[in-house]
Amino acid sequence: MKYVSEYRDSALVNGVIGEIRHTVTRPWTLMEICGGQTHAIVRYGIDQLLPPEIELVHGPGCPVCVTPLELIDRALAIASQPGVIFCSYGDMLRVPGSGRDLFSVKAAGGDVRVVYSPLDAVELARQNPDKQVVFFAIGFETTAPPNVMSVLQARALGLTNYSILVSHVRVPPAIRAILSSPLNRVQAFLLAGHVCSVMGYHEYPPLLDEFHIPMAVTGFEPLDLVRGILETVKLLEAGKVEIVNAYARGVTFEGNRPAQATILKVFEECDRKWRGIGTIPMSGWRLKPEFDGFNAEKKFAVEQIQAQESPLCIAGQILQGLRKPQSCPAFGGACTPEHPLGATMVSSEGACAAYYRYGHVTINA
Ligand code: SF4
Numbered sequence: 001m002k003y004v005s006e007y008r009d010s011a012l013v014n015g016v017i018g019e020i021r022h023t024v025t026r027p028w029t030l031m032e033i034c035g036g037q038t039h040a041i042v043r044y045g046i047d048q049l050l051p052p053e054i055e056l057v058h059g060p061g062c063p064v065c066v067t068p069l070e071l072i073d074r075a076l077a078i079a080s081q082p083g084v085i086f087c088s089y090g091d092m093l094r095v096p097g098s099g100r101d102l103f104s105v106k107a108a109g110g111d112v113r114v115v116y117s118p119l120d121a122v123e124l125a126r127q128n129p130d131k132q133v134v135f136f137a138i139g140f141e142t143t144a145p146p147n148v149m150s151v152l153q154a155r156a157l158g159l160t161n162y163s164i165l166v167s168h169v170r171v172p173p174a175i176r177a178i179l180s181s182p183l184n185r186v187q188a189f190l191l192a193g194h195v196c197s198v199m200g201y202h203e204y205p206p207l208l209d210e211f212h213i214p215m216a217v218t219g220f221e222p223l224d225l226v227r228g229i230l231e232t233v234k235l236l237e238a239g240k241v242e243i244v245n246a247y248a249r250g251v252t253f254e255g256n257r258p259a260q261a262t263i264l265k266v267f268e269e270c271d272r273k274w275r276g277i278g279t280i281p282m283s284g285w286r287l288k289p290e291f292d293g294f295n296a297e298k299k300f301a302v303e304q305i306q307a308q309e310s311p312l313c314i315a316g317q318i319l320q321g322l323r324k325p326q327s328c329p330a331f332g333g334a335c336t337p338e339h340p341l342g343a344t345m346v347s348s349e350g351a352c353a354a355y356y357r358y359g360h361v362t363i364n365a
Contacts, residue, residue, distance in 0.1 A: 016226040017226055019230055020050060020051060028188065029185045031321045033059040033195075034059070034061035034195070036349050037061075038059075042351075043354065044222045056229075058321060060274060060320065062350050063138050063167075063169065066319065066343075067095070069275060072092075073097040073099075074165065074302050075092075075165055079110045079134070080105050083131055084131065085128060087112075087113050087136065089138075118135045118137065122162055135162075135164045137164040140169055143168075148266035155291075166296075170269075172204065172207060173281065176211075183320075187213060188216075188236055190218040196217045196247070198259050200255025217245045230246075231246045266288060267285035268286060269282045271284065272284025274319075337357070340353075
């Protein structure tokens, strides 16, 4: 397949790995921010091909994993209401709230549907004027454009029965939070190529100035990943604090300006709670007040929700690069993809699920 197979060419990947071996002289800890990158790294065994000096730790860039438990419980409460069609991407259906998941709501008779785009949910609202259609709008910067477009489309169609339940998060404040922690071990970042394809990478230079660490915009195929790692290691070894764009076929410095402008027509920045991590200031987007009619949190009265995480789950530490999945005592025993205790085992982008699925790890009994 053009533009995919070229980036999975083992000879090319091994060539870059050889360059990394040749370049590295001392230990470095790098974080890939994106869960899709974590998945590809573990799937293709890239972490095992790297020289032992390079440690990859896995960041919080899995939208399903960081959606707060309280919001999942809120989604479950809304989806259980009569007259509601609750729409979501497929991987949210199995994410456990504090007691159940969207699949169980569906099994109990709730009208829960998997859609491939929020615009499909808008079409459902158009076709079902007697129902309230709610779309679970989670994600990073990458999924913000279609989510805001769905609101603008619903408004253009005059729909009053469409709303979104928003849990949008942003990468730069998460990086600031990780680097500000006294426990931080990360010395360089692989930036998420798809986020940067929308947002560019003009938001990151202030972080370089503040924390003096290098970054590389990195794609998702094996060759993209090893190139991002190589560029980062070169910067680290040279003591340079710069950003290299190792994903130039998809990313420019400015990013997609029309998409950014459309996002900011509908969303405004807000503090946001990240599952397992806590509240990160100004790390989220929410609907502007003028779009309250499309805001599911305002439309549906749901009692104040207090949610409890499993006391066994260390996903918050994994998402900050402090621990690896196999160091969780529940990994592969009490917690499996069939019976997940935490979101990092459910999501296809979650680090625990990646280690379990492709695992070159010891499973806890
Ligand atoms: S293995 Fe399960 S319980 Fe342990 S951190 Fe991962 S999701 Fe949480």
